[in-house]
Amino acid sequence: MKKTEKKIRAGASEVTACEATAQMLEKARADGVVLDLDRGQDMKACPIGEESACCKHCFMGPCRLNPRDPYKKVGICGATIDTIAARNFGRMVAAGSASHNDHGMHILKLFKDVIDGKVLDFGIKDVLKLEQLALSLGIDVEGKEVQELGKELYEELEKTFSNVDGEMPLTRRVPEATLETWRKHGVVPRGAMLEVMELMSRTHIGCDQEYENLTKQITRTALADGWGGSMIATELSDIMFGSPVPLQAEVNMGVLKEDHVNVIVHGHEPAMFEAILAGVNDPFFIDQAKEKGAEGINLVGMCCSGAEMMSRHGIPHAGNFGSTEAVMVTGAVDAMVVDIQCIKQGLAAVAKAYDTHLITTNPRCHIEGASHVEFEETDPRKCTDEILIRAISRFSTRSVPVVIPSQTRKGIHGFSHEYIEYMLGGTFRGSYSPLNDNIINGRIRGVAGVVGCTNPKVRQDSVHIELVKELIKNDVLVLQTGCSQIALAKEGLLVPEAAPLAGPGLAEVCETVGMPPVLGLGSCVDNTRILIAASAMVKAGGLGTSIADLPAAGCAPEWMSEKALAIGHYFVASGVFTVFGIGFPIVKDxxxxDYLFRGMEDLGYGKWGMAKDPHAIARLMIDHIDKKRKQLGIDKARERTLVDMSDRRELVS
Known part of the structure; x- marks a missing residue:
């Protein structure tokens, strides 16, 4: 193409299924501002790197193998395509696991400081969950005050990160048959820091060069994420900030208000968001905003910390990962406040173009071109008050036109494991047995976790939406987290009124219970809620003895991050068939x-799958669910039977 030729871009509606984002993309183009959605169209992935046929682990290379003929040659050191692929896959899992464990360790440190009285702005909101978590780890709770019990719990959970031998504490929550599979293959995680360090060491030039042996350590490192740092982050966040219960919240860019100071918080750390929530409700700042001509302060979430706050407090949510740049094109965002993970560097240029304050708050994530106001848990208002001062000041001096898309959708969010158990079993007899019974009798075909990011390689949100519609139509109950949850909320599927879109069996259950056919569980770190729910299903009985027996499957339709690979692999290792859309960084054939997509299942784990079309993904997941139903002997739906008096006597005998 000649330099004088103008590139013809795809229409905005071809790039995103979100009407609000499409509207802002068109505006950005007219304003001469390039967003990530267009950068994604301009960037063409290296076909060798995309399929992990490139090794950059030493400087003899980089060595590039041909994905179309992968066994024709080897790397300079002699590494085969299988060794190169395993090393590359392992390093991505290590980075993803490290990211989640870093987050979990930070939450654990905050918990300790709260218990020790060093942090006074946060406390223990869910004492019952504190006790339940302690009991699950074998800690006696009888007669102990919160502070004493908290210290014992901290000491036990700290082993998650520091252990050099033994088994990670939270593996005690794993179904026994699943845990025995891990023990048999030597993959029970010890300590998260050890597992990540050992995996990075073993992928170094000249170290581990056998793909099955490498995969053992990859598996152990991924499990250290799901049953380690991620689970700690979710459980302790619930204990400190409150366990979510279903709340109604609005989603999409229409939640912004032209006559309010708009503050968006985007990232993954709940403490900062909790602190700024306190600030926006402070009468002093409300009065300051009104003095500058605003009607008030409008606090809005984005991405994963937004999903957490939506679940705990009903805070409105402006959009998922694919919309984080587009939302600033509205001109209505007075401050975009970020912390860690999924924060695009491109935010800085867009913020500058629309005169928005982009403020980083975490020492682990600075951005060139953004201002930094450090958040410290011991004095959180020092940071959040400064943010509000800047946001209010910007409102009074807005220098760009404000154009806010009208789209909003209400949804029900906050289905924690504990609430699902209560919803199904009742106040005094919480249980997953009603779910299992309806799977056994065939009303519900199975359960699917649909999670993860958005990726500009495909039309934003579209694969999530079409996949979930196909699953629920086939009586598959869907659990969601992260950006996928926001995509479906924008589509209107997270309300009980969406039940008619489901198949007749699932619709009947949803209408009886009064729940949506799609349950939103929170942020991407909250995928551990799905692990706990799966373990509870095994414990409830009737669906096998391990997670691998369940008629269940998982999917990340538009994945993009190393965290996603770590999440996917800890689900596979836990026994779940896990399908990724977009593509997969391993050469086929x-x-x-073959080991990841078939061989691991033969060893008693789950397995990987990949498809790009949402209907093809759905078919893979449904076929797997049907296979598991057949293995359990429940492939034919049972007729509904009435319980007579003799049956009742058996129940109580």
């Missing part, structure tokens, strides 16, 4: 690809 290699021994290593």
């Amino acid at each position: 290699t021994k290593y690809h």
Whole structure:
């Protein structure tokens, strides 16, 4: 193409299924501002790197193998395509696991400081969950005050990160048959820091060069994420900030208000968001905003910390990962406040173009071109008050036109494991048995977790939406987290009124219970709620003895991050068939690809799958669910039977 030729871009509605984002993309183009959605169209992935046929682990190379003929040659050191792919896959899992464990360790440190009285702005809101978590780890709770019990719990959970031998504490919550599979293959995680360190060491030039052995350590490192740092982050966040219960919240850019000071919080750390919530409700700042001509302060979430706050407090949510740049094109965002993970560097240029304050708050994530106001848990208002001062000041001097899309959708969010158990079983007899019974009798075909990011390689949100519609139509109950949850909320599927879109069996259950066919569980770190729910299903009985027996499957339709690979692999290792959309960073028709996509299941784990079309993904997941139903002997739905008096006597005998 000649330099003088103008590139013809795809229409905005071809790039995103979100009407609000499409409207802002068109505006950005007219304003001469390039967003990530267009950068994604301009960037063409290297086909060798995309399929992990490139090794950059030493400087003899980089060595590039041909994905179309992967066994034709080897790397300079002699590494085969299988070794190269396993090393690359392992390093991505290590980074993803490290990211989640870093987050979990930070939450654990905050918990300790709260218990020790060093942090006074946060406390223990869910004492019952504190006790339940302690009991699950074998800690006696009888007669102990919160502070004493909290200290014992901290000491036990700290082993998650520091252990050099033994088994990670939270593996005690794993179904026994699943845990025995891990023990048999030597993959029970010890300590998160050890697992990440050992995996990085073993992928170094000249170290581990056998893909099955490498995968053992990859598996152990991924499990250290799901049953370690991520689970700690979710459980302790619930204990400190409150366990979510279903709340109604609005989603999409229409939640912004032209006559209010708009503050968006985007990231993954709940403490900062909780602190700024206190600030926006402070009468002093409300009065300050009104003095500058605003009607008030409008606090809005984005991405994963937004999903957490939506679940705990009903805070409105402006959009998922694919919309974080587009939302600033509205001109209505007075401050975009970020912390860690999924924060695009491109935010800085867009913020500058629309005169928005982009403020980083975490020492682990600075951005060139953004201002930084450090958040410290011991004095949180020092940071959040400064943010509000800047946001209010910007409102009074807005220098760009404000154009806010009208789209909003209400949804029900906040289905924690504990609430699902209560919803199904009742106040005094919480249980997953009603769910299992309806799977056994065939009204519900199975359960699917649909989670993860958005990716500009495909039309934003579209694969999530079409996949979930196909699953619920086939009587599959869907659990969601992260950006996927926001995509479906924008589509209107997270309300009980969406039940008619489901198949007749699932619709009947949803209408009886009064729940949506799609349950939103929170942020991407809250995928551990799905692990706990799966373990509870096994415990409830009737669906096998391990997670691998369940008629269940998982999917990340538009994944993009190393965290997603770590999440996917800890689900596979836990026994779940896990399908990724977009593509997969392993060359097909290699021994290593076959090992991940078939061989791991033969060893008693789950397995990987991949498809790009949402209907093809749905078919893979449904076929797997049907296979598990057949293995359990429940492939034919049972007729509904009435319980007579003799049956009742058996129940109580």
